[in-house]
Amino acid sequence: xxxxxxxxxxxxxxxxxxxxxxxxxxxxxxxxxxxxxxxxxxxxxxxxxxxxxxxxxxxxxxxxxxxxxxxxxxxxxxxxxxxxxxxxxxxxxxxxxxxxxxxxxxxxxxxxxxxxxxxxxxxxxxxxxxxxxxxxxxxxxxxxxxxxxxxxxxxxxxxxxxxxxxxxxxxxxxxxxxxxxxxxxxxxxxxxxxxxxxxxxxxxxxxxxxxxxxxxxxxxxxxxxxxxxxxxxxxxxxxxxxxxxxxxxxxxxxxxxxxxxxxxxxxx
Numbered sequence: 001x002x003x004x005x006x007x008x009x010x011x012x013x014x015x016x017x018x019x020x021x022x023x024x025x026x027x028x029x030x031x032x033x034x035x036x037x038x039x040x041x042x043x044x045x046x047x048x049x050x051x052x053x054x055x056x057x058x059x060x061x062x063x064x065x066x067x068x069x070x071x072x073x074x075x076x077x078x079x080x081x082x083x084x085x086x087x088x089x090x091x092x093x094x095x096x097x098x099x100x101x102x103x104x105x106x107x108x109x110x111x112x113x114x115x116x117x118x119x120x121x122x123x124x125x126x127x128x129x130x131x132x133x134x135x136x137x138x139x140x141x142x143x144x145x146x147x148x149x150x151x152x153x154x155x156x157x158x159x160x161x162x163x164x165x166x167x168x169x170x171x172x173x174x175x176x177x178x179x180x181x182x183x184x185x186x187x188x189x190x191x192x193x194x195x196x197x198x199x200x201x202x203x204x205x206x207x208x209x210x211x212x213x214x215x216x217x218x219x220x221x222x223x224x225x226x227x228x229x230x231x232x233x234x235x236x237x238x239x240x241x242x243x244x245x246x247x248x249x250x251x252x253x254x255x256x257x258x259x260x261x262x263x264x265x266x267x268x
Contacts, residue, residue, distance in 0.1 A: 001076060002037040006092060010034045010079070017130050019138045021097030022145075024130055029086045034079040038071075042108070043092040045069045046123045048265065049226055050086025054079050056111040065223045068114040068123055070152075075111050089127050091145065101146060107153045115174070116155065117215035118207065121253050122148045124222065128255060131264040151206070165190045166204045169197075177216040178239030183209065213239075214249050221246065225262040234258070 007016060007023045015026040023041075029052065047067045054061045054069065056077040061069065071077060073095065098105065114120070126144050129137040168190055173181070186209075187194040198209070205212050217238045224234040235246035250258045 004039045021094045023092040025090045027088050029081050032081050036076050036078045038074045038076045041092045041094050042073045043090050046089040048087045048089050050084045052079055052081040052086055061113050068120050071111045072109050103149055117219045120219050124254055165192055177213050218250055218253050
């Protein structure tokens, strides 16, 4: 089986940032099929543009723009890419980095598709840090990455203890985030009292319902920033009240305006 060394991917790497224990790359995928292989280091793949199929020994993912995947080191997988421009952002992490920050291997083993919008926004922030002109982004990137791993660890540890309604509401929110959802309607659908839902939502999602919906909307809006759509059209398509509301929420979560982020996406 083919082993890819530090910073190696099947494609054309347009940018590489080397930090202590981290290699961050922005790569255009050029191979229509990549047979079973693994990487010597653990890494996140965040699909910026296009789509592909990725499979491992447990499952297969249909990946579109906005998909966030994690692979632990030496975890085998394969890729299939259609004839469309596809671009991935990778955060590759050495074992020394895990040891340096005392992150245990068994907390993040395997390959998995990360759907939590808050985690994706953290990766968007890391992407932003690599594209700005800051000469020393290492501290900010390490802080964001440590926060991501702490949240991932907590989510994996508590997964088995979650009640059935947690998965149900997560699916409803992902499919209907652009609609005008209400706590009362969700409570009726899930057969849970509104007070119980409101109180326990934060327990499992680490934010209130409104904040979670805004994060879903922002993640979706970033997919549209790759298109020529106007900010007004993107705001309405993603369920924001208007363009001003969209810009304000985006800046609160990403740190820059949607227009500035759109310009970062173009630098490849």
